[in-house]
Amino acid sequence: MTQQNRNSPAPASAERGGHAEGPRKAADEKQVFLDYLARQNLKLTRQREAVVNEIFRDSGHFEAEEIVQRLRNNRVRVSRATVYRTLELLKECQLVEQHNFGTAQSYYEHVHLGEHHDHLICTQCGNVIEFYNQRLEDVQQEICSNFGFEETHHSLRIFGVCSKCRQS
């Protein structure tokens, strides 16, 4: 469902995708989350930890319901409500982003510390291609600066037909 690509200088590790990120990095991310909980006087529950671990195992896009199912397949029962509540926390510490690709539900995405990318979305097969382009980021920076606007984050979605679908 998701491809990984970079067509410009990669600002961080290049081995993204699948389960390939190094153990140190995942540990760092988990620490960010733990620190956040501590700072807010929140508790690390069995369920919260299970959800976070499941999300950190991978770097693709997923739906909330998918996490419920993946955990259930592993014999871990966590309610939908708790998954949504945990996603909210992860968004707050910028470890997860929420996307809308034109359908009713939201897609979430595990974002690695400080990394960012945008999306090409094939409206025929639903495939989502990720890319990062430094020039694009620079131009956006400049636009914000022109408007005296202080960016926190952005989302660029390019819709169209991917190369595979164009061939068939």
Place this chain on the structure above:
Amino acid sequence: MTQQNRNSPAPASAERGGHAEGPRKAADEKQVFLDYLARQNLKLTRQREAVVNEIFRDSGHFEAEEIVQRLRNNRVRVSRATVYRTLELLKECQLVEQHNFGTAQSYYEHVHLGEHHDHLICTQCGNVIEFYNQRLEDVQQEICSNFGFEETHHSLRIFGVCSKCRQS
């Protein structure tokens, strides 16, 4: 709620915003819609026409419900269902775009023939600033071409704090 801005060569008329577009242009757009109906063997009903006129009167962002209310204030009763169905048609002939700005509901926008812009969204006051930047478009074009991707449309949303909110 919405500002209009261009910080790059304007590809079309500069007097956009408010109710300022010329009568010729509005007529052209209506013709596009009428042609579309004819081509698809669809009918121009009283309700459909009322919805389209109401949308073409203005160029800001709006919610579906807002159209229902604006018409009702003018003593024109059109059901929510019909408004949604008409918006669908307008999207199909590219006279309206659908956006998600991070809240539950969709925002729609009357887009003028062949024009396009992106959005800066202030997460503090909710203000939406429109902009167009040719360099940005060029870079996107290039990215698509690198991926063999055929773009139909795109949406860039930059979230952050606008200059007014930064001052206060």
Place this chain on the structure above:
DNA sequence: GTTAATGCAAACGCTTTGCAGTACA
């Protein structure tokens, strides 16, 4: 006259919430 459109209200699907019971710190 035929075909498509409308309005209503019910259905939908994702997400959120109130609340009583549970578990972390």
Place this chain on the structure above:
DNA sequence: TGTACTGCAAAGCGTTTGCATTAAC
């Protein structure tokens, strides 16, 4: 032991849909 968290089921909310009626062509 106190406070936060969980699960459940119900509610919310924007949006879509089935169906009987109405209107365009």
